[in-house]
Each structure stands twice: as structure tokens, then as C-alpha cells.
Amino acid sequence: MSKVYKLTIENKDIFSTVNSFFQKLLEEKIIDNLLLPQESLNSKSVMQTLVKSPQELGNANPFAPLLLVNSATLVSQLTIDNPQSKLGAVMRSCEIRAAIELAKLKQINLERLVIIGVDCPGIYESTAYQKIIEKYKDSQSLTRDYLSKSLKNQLQSLEGQEIRLACKGCEYPNPENFSIALNFFGCDVDKEIFIQFADNFPQIDPEKLNLLSCEDNGQWRKAIDECRDRRTKTREEIFKQVFENIKDIKSFLKEFEHCRRCYNCRKECPICYCRECIFDSLTFEHASEQYFGWARKKGKIRMPSDTLLFHITRMNHMAISCVGCGQCSSACPNGIPIAKFFKTIGFKVQELFDYKPGRNPDEEIPQSTFKEDEFPEVGLGPKSKA
Amino acid sequence: MGEFEPNIVAFVCKWCTYTAADLAGTSRIQYPPNVKIIRLMCSGSVDPIFVVKALSQGADGVLIGGCHPGDCHYVSGNYKARRRILILKTILQNVGFEADRVWIRWISASEGKYFATVITEMVEQLKKMGPSPLKTAWDI
Ligand code: SF4
Ligand code: SF4
Numbered sequence A: 001m002s003k004v005y006k007l008t009i010e011n012k013d014i015f016s017t018v019n020s021f022f023q024k025l026l027e028e029k030i031i032d033n034l035l036l037p038q039e040s041l042n043s044k045s046v047m048q049t050l051v052k053s054p055q056e057l058g059n060a061n062p063f064a065p066l067l068l069v070n071s072a073t074l075v076s077q078l079t080i081d082n083p084q085s086k087l088g089a090v091m092r093s094c095e096i097r098a099a100i101e102l103a104k105l106k107q108i109n110l111e112r113l114v115i116i117g118v119d120c121p122g123i124y125e126s127t128a129y130q131k132i133i134e135k136y137k138d139s140q141s142l143t144r145d146y147l148s149k150s151l152k153n154q155l156q157s158l159e160g161q162e163i164r165l166a167c168k169g170c171e172y173p174n175p176e177n178f179s180i181a182l183n184f185f186g187c188d189v190d191k192e193i194f195i196q197f198a199d200n201f202p203q204i205d206p207e208k209l210n211l212l213s214c215e216d217n218g219q220w221r222k223a224i225d226e227c228r229d230r231r232t233k234t235r236e237e238i239f240k241q242v243f244e245n246i247k248d249i250k251s252f253l254k255e256f257e258h259c260r261r262c263y264n265c266r267k268e269c270p271i272c273y274c275r276e277c278i279f280d281s282l283t284f285e286h287a288s289e290q291y292f293g294w295a296r297k298k299g300k301i302r303m304p305s306d307t308l309l310f311h312i313t314r315m316n317h318m319a320i321s322c323v324g325c326g327q328c329s330s331a332c333p334n335g336i337p338i339a340k341f342f343k344t345i346g347f348k349v350q351e352l353f354d355y356k357p358g359r360n361p362d363e364e365i366p367q368s369t370f371k372e373d374e375f376p377e378v379g380l381g382p383k384s385k386a
Numbered sequence B: 001m002g003e004f005e006p007n008i009v010a011f012v013c014k015w016c017t018y019t020a021a022d023l024a025g026t027s028r029i030q031y032p033p034n035v036k037i038i039r040l041m042c043s044g045s046v047d048p049i050f051v052v053k054a055l056s057q058g059a060d061g062v063l064i065g066g067c068h069p070g071d072c073h074y075v076s077g078n079y080k081a082r083r084r085i086l087i088l089k090t091i092l093q094n095v096g097f098e099a100d101r102v103w104i105r106w107i108s109a110s111e112g113k114y115f116a117t118v119i120t121e122m123v124e125q126l127k128k129m130g131p132s133p134l135k136t137a138w139d140i
Helices: A014-027 A074-079 A091-102 A127-134 A139-149 A218-245 A249-255 A263-269 A288-298 A307-321 A329-332 A338-352 B018-028 B048-056 B077-094 B112-129
Strands: A001-006 A033-039 A046-051 A087-091 A114-120 A180-183 A193-196 A211-213 B008-013 B036-040 B061-066 B100-106
Touching: A001 A014, A014 A087, A014 A139, A014 A193, A014 A218, A046 A074, A074 A087, A074 A091, A074 A193, A087 A091, A091 A114, A091 A307, A127 A139, A139 B036, A218 A338, A218 B112, A263 A329, A307 A338, A307 B077, A338 B077, B008 B018, B008 B048, B008 B112, B018 B036, B018 B061, B018 B112, B048 B061, B048 B077, B061 B077, B061 B112, B077 B100, B100 B112
Parallel strands: A033 A087, A087 A114, A114 A180, B008 B036, B008 B061, B061 B100
Antiparallel strands: A001 A193, A001 A211, A033 A046, A180 A193
16 A cells, blocks of 8 residues: 555645645655656647756646657666666656566666656647647646546547547556656545655655645545546457458558658657667668569569568567557657557457556566466467377 | 469478478478478577568468477577467467468477478468468558
8 A cells, every 4th residue: 555645736726736746856855856747938838858956847747638758768768877866757657657668678777766657637649739739828727627627527629639549548547656646536636636655665754745644535546447447448449440440461551551661650669669670770671683573573562661561570579568658659640540559469469478568567578588388289280290 | 373382481490390300301201392491590589570571571371390398409499489479470360460371380300200290281271271462462
């Protein structure tokens, strides 16, 4: 059981209240640096910032419905060389789960990281966000509207825009594996939210952080469970639709016909961490004669070739750890719903090993281990041995 | 055109399955000539990407051959191969490609006859399945 506290919202302003909480984490040296989303005053966009000075939190918006990068990638950069300091990072569930996978892949040092998890009602594509924000004075007022509507389950759309498909089918509305969590589901965010500390988190002085002790957060649990159930249903519908659509390899290829092989999906994927991806290497750069040969054989071939090879190989490399964050779809310039396929198929692969990416940092990634007595049927022929 | 003759690429380990293929040859055991054998040090060194590459370049089937579980020359290569190929087959199945075109078989150095049986069975099955759809697809 983790320790739960209440944070009373001052002056109905969740942003300034939460910001002073963050400020204190920095001042009390609970963390040395803080990675969190802040609004840019030029464009009202919200981007990740690395903050050292507690005075530089004024535009922070840890709940903004926009995520330009999965911060697990940034956390990797900021912890991998084992710095002396502690990094605090405000992360949603999909970012935390990706970070846990990256830690297993030795790309994140969890010892240097204080994960500050936040509940997540879902986010918008950047293009949708840009349309919505035109109607608001700043990201905080947009976020306030978005929070109050989504917490009352009334968020069909904002200014005609819907949240991303990946979020609609995300069965993880709340953070797990956090050090500190900001929970606001089931709350009136003008009045109070809950702050949880993990069991193994060093003792804090609640008074210094303006926290009130509290026992029961059943209202939060109930709201989270409802949201999870609703989204799990949506997820099942998405899975069903994917399987109905992919009847054969031709129908799968059809989905990727618009692929221009820009590799944005790979670049934005938090799990695709390789310094040199095999597709940037010379492995599949063939001599011109090879291509002419294939063209001769088939009459014509698509160029650049090996698009199917790229997507199947990427799946092979990362599907077991796919957390369904949806960043690949968001990054695709041609609007291919990549995440839908990768999450669905990833789920099938994960099922083989009863593996849930991001569930537990102590679990091993299935490819890096084995059991001697598993899958005894694999490798045996249909007929008895002659 | 005569009867469809499947094209099989076999990735086999040096210690067991390749030696079995050799034994089949020296023992003059007959099996269909549809297979192109590629020798690797271990079934654990078969990168699934090469299986997919072979399929996308027109192989009708791919065989991965290794030592029986427990007998790997490198202790655990075949256990790792088992997981990798299972993952690959699951992905192939779910992108709409017949995963039955990819076989993994444990064939020890002494099982020359069994090697011939596996190839015969595989050719039979692939003949039933017909040519791989990737063989003619130009838009891959
Ligand atoms: S596709 Fe594979 S090799 Fe390329 S970055 Fe992703 S995991 Fe690495
Ligand atoms: S981002 Fe889209 S267009 Fe670019 S490689 Fe990925 S699927 Fe293809």
C-alpha cells in the first residue's frame, strides 16, 4: 500500500497549487531537476522542459492534453550516463511503462529517476490541439475545460476534435510504478486532488509539502475503474476491427500503401532505441543489379523496396514491449494508423508469455530469457519421427 | 508449366541439423531437391529478419533447424530460437501471412533419415498450400 495525501487546491487554481508542490520538491532537494511539460508563450503549444530553477515553473502544465514526445526517450538521455543527481519526471502511464521497458533494455537508470505519475484522460493529436487552442487564451484554460469535462465523462470532443484513437483504447488511465502520483480522477479539480507516494519512497514531511493526510481514496479508485472498463471495451472493438480488416497479407499491405518510408514511426517509438537501426545500416542496400533482377522476375517492384520487411521487422523488435502510446501514429505524415496494428499484434505476442510491458521492472523481456520446458510442441513434426 | 515446385530456404545449425543433412547425403537417402541450405553456427543465430527477407524474396517456405532442446552446442541457443521463431510466427499469422510456411524442427546430427522426412513433409505441405503470395506481390 502506498501513502495517500490530499492536496487542497488554492484559489481554484490547480496549476499554481501543483506548481508550488513541484517547487517544493526542488527546494527540499527531493529532486534535483524536473522534466515536465510547459506552455510556450509564443504558440500556446506545450513542450517538455528540463527545469532546474524553482522559479521557472510558471508556465508548467503537467495535465495538458498534448504530448509531442514520449518522455521515456528523454529520461533515457538524462539518466543513462548515471548522473549524480536525481531527475524528477512528470509522466503519464504510457510514458512510465515505456520507461520501465527501456530500463530493462539498459537504456534508463531507474535509480536516478523519480517518476511523478499523472492520471491521463487522453490527449489530442498535435494538429487537433492546434485547432482547439485557437479558441482559448492559453493552454491552462484549455486544460481546465478538458479536465472538468473529461472527469464528468462529458468529453465527447473539444471544438469538434476528439482524443487520439490510442488513448480511447488505453486501458491504463492511471500511473503505476511511480514514486509520486498526482491522481485527480473522481475529484473536483477546483478543490482537491490526491497525492500518492510509493512505499519505498524516502520519508517526506507532509506539512512541508502542504499535504493533508487522508485515508480513503475510494472515489478515485471508482472513477479509474469506470474509465478502465470503458476503454477496455473500446480496445476490444479496435482489436476486433483490426482482425476483421486483415484477412490476408494483401489487406495488410494495403494499409501501408501510403507509407513513404520516412521512419518517423520508428524515430518516435520509445522502444526503438537503437543507435543504429538495421534499416539505417547497409544490410539491405543492394547492388542495382539485384533490384533489376527482382524487377525482371516480377515485372515491376515497388521502390523503395522492403517496406513490408521494415514494418514486420520493427514489430519483431519492439512489439513485445509495445505500450500502445500511439506516438507512431501521431508521427506518421500520411496518417497511417500504425499504432492500431502494432498494439493489436503486440498484444498477441505478449500473450504468448503472459507478459505485460511496463508492469514490473524486475521482469525480464521475453526474448532475453527462456524456460527449458515451455512450448514442448514447437519443433515437433506432424508425422512421427522416422 | 509443370507441377508447382516449392522453394524452401533452410537455416540450419552447424552442429546438428547441417550434420544430419550431410549424413542424409552420405547415406544416399533420397529427398526432394527443393531446399537451399544455409549453414549457421546455431539456430540461436537465425535473425528472424532473414526469415522475412527470404519470404519476401520469393521463398515459399523457410525451415529453421537446430539441435534438440537440451542438446545445443552453445547450451541455450535453441531455447532462444524457439521463443524468437514463435514470436515471428505469431506476427506473420496476424499480418495475414500463413505462418505454416515457417517451420522449426529439432534434428540431431545422427538423424539423417529424419532430415529427409522433414524436407519431404514440408514439400508436400507447401505443394498443398501453393506458391507464397509474396512471390508475385510487387508492392512489398
Ligand atoms: S526497427 Fe529494430 S533495429 Fe530499428 S530501431 Fe527499431 S528495434 Fe532497433
Ligand atoms: S511514419 Fe508512416 S510513412 Fe513514415 S515510415 Fe512510418 S508508416 Fe511509413
